[in-house]
Amino acid sequence: MKLLYLFVFFVIPVFAGHSFASDQTPIQEKSEGLANTAAKVTEHIYSENPLDLTIATLPANYHGHDPEDLYRRLNARKGREAIGEFETTEAYRARVQSEATKPILGTLNTSSIFACEIATRVATYDADRQVMHVTTSLFHVFEGLMGKAVKEKRSLVCKRISKRDSYIGTNAYGASVEVTKSTHYEYGLAVGNYFHFPIRKPLTYYGEQFKSLGSYEQELFAFDLKMDPTTAMKTKENLRLLAIFKLQPPFTLEGSLYLKPTFDSPLEYFTRYFYINAELLEILLYDAKTGEIFDKLKPS
Numbered sequence: 524m525k526l527l528y529l530f531v532f533f534v535i536p537v538f539a540g541h542s543f544a545s546d547q548t549p550i551q552e553k554s555e556g557l558a559n560t561a562a563k564v565t566e567h568i569y570s571e572n573p574l575d576l577t578i579a580t581l582p583a584n585y586h587g588h589d590p591e592d593l594y595r596r597l598n599a600r601k602g603r604e605a606i607g608e609f610e611t612t613e614a615y616r617a618r619v620q621s622e623a624t625k626p627i628l629g630t631l632n633t634s635s636i637f638a639c640e641i642a643t644r645v646a647t648y649d650a651d652r653q654v655m656h657v658t659t660s661l662f663h664v665f666e667g668l669m670g671k672a673v674k675e676k677r678s679l680v681c682k683r684i685s686k687r688d689s690y691i692g693t694n695a696y697g698a699s700v701e702v703t704k705s706t707h708y709e710y711g712l713a714v715g716n717y718f719h720f721p722i723r724k725p726l727t728y729y730g731e732q733f734k735s736l737g738s739y740e741q742e743l744f745a746f747d748l749k750m751d752p753t754t755a756m757k758t759k760e761n762l763r764l765l766a767i768f769k770l771q772p773p774f775t776l777e778g779s780l781y782l783k784p785t786f787d788s789p790l791e792y793f794t795r796y797f798y799i800n801a802e803l804l805e806i807l808l809y810d811a812k813t814g815e816i817f818d819k820l821k822p823s
Contacts, residue, residue: 567640571629574638576767581807581814587638587765588628590681590710594797596627597774633770636804639681639712641764648755655750657808659764661722661742664713665778665796673776677717677742678798679766682710694786702784704791712766713776713798719822720744720803746808746818761812768801776800 569589570582600622606615623633631637646657661677685707692702723743750758775798782792806820 570638571631573631573635574767576636579816581765581809581816583814584811585765585809585814586763586811587640588631590639590712590799591797593628593637593639594710594775594799597770597799598797600627601773601775633774635769637768637770637801639766639768639799641679641681641766641806642683643680644762644764646759646762648750648752648759650752650755653749653751653755655746655748655755655759655762657746657748657762657764658723658743659806661714661717661744662711664776664798665780666776668779670778670780673713676713676715678711678713678796679803680709680711681766684708692784692786692789698786700786700789702789702791704784705793707794708797709794710797711799712768712801712803714768714801714803715771716802716822720806720820721823744806744820746820748808748817758810761810762817763809763811765807765809766801767804767807769804771800771802774800 567586569586626632641659644657644659646655648655659679662680664673664676664678665671666673687705689701689703691699693699723745725741725743778796780794782790784791807816808818809816
């Protein structure tokens with residue numbers, strides 16, 4: 524049975540060997556720019572309307588709200604929250620209250636309920652038991668330039684934009700080597716109430732087979748859906764997870780991780796994290812093509 528893949532992010536390690544000089548000579552023919560990478564990703568049409576949580580079926584081809592667009596709008600509003608030098612306290616409070624009622628996205632404001640599709644879903648079918656297993660991993664939240672882990676939060680990845688290229692790096696002794704450079708921009712939810720939901724560990728969920736992956740601490744949100752093989756074949760590629768949430772102040776959080784290349788390990792790795800602080804309400808398992816909702820994960 525196929526097992527889940529994991530996006531693994533490491534705290535910056537200390538490498539032995541010779542570090543590179545800052546001079547970099549790009550290798551253009553091996554470069555894959557952000558625009559080229561993005562073009563390979565299926566384009567989604569995102570909603571700007573409120574989600575009715577009482578409906579039994581979502582709209583066909585529904586992907587929720589755009590996490591990148593929502594983050595940028597919230598971050599722009601965050602920059603206007605500070606009191607002005609010539610602004611009275613009374614005027615400041617009135618302005619903040621007025622800002623809170625203004626739409627952020629379509630008719631949605633900071634008190635609305637939002638929905639974002641979770642990007643890191645994995646679906647595997649157990650034909651013997653006729654069960655579709657659908658999981659998503661909970662990741663650490665990294666804050667600040669040095670990527671300090673926020674222990675009380677976990678991240679649900681909603682959008683990831685990547686680019687990969689290479690260049691020739693030279694160390695202090697004049698030795699050169701080709702360096703692979705990976706850059707990632709990740710938009711997700713920083714969830715503070717994640718522990719209120721049922722959490723599974725891969726070792727208990729997948730059994731002894733998971734030992735080969737070498738991680739015992741990874742946390743999962745998981746669904747087990749009874750499904751006959753014919754339905755499973757038709758449905759698997761359309762299965763999606765939708766996070767339903769409310770905003771939590773401060774609405775945005777940023778972080779990054781950087782891995783410096785060395786002569787012994789010629790890999791440069793940089794990730795920027797853009798988080799929306801969220802109170803998770805539920806997660807829907809649904810068919811994106813038809814909108815059919817199969818199951819909901821709610822707080823315990």
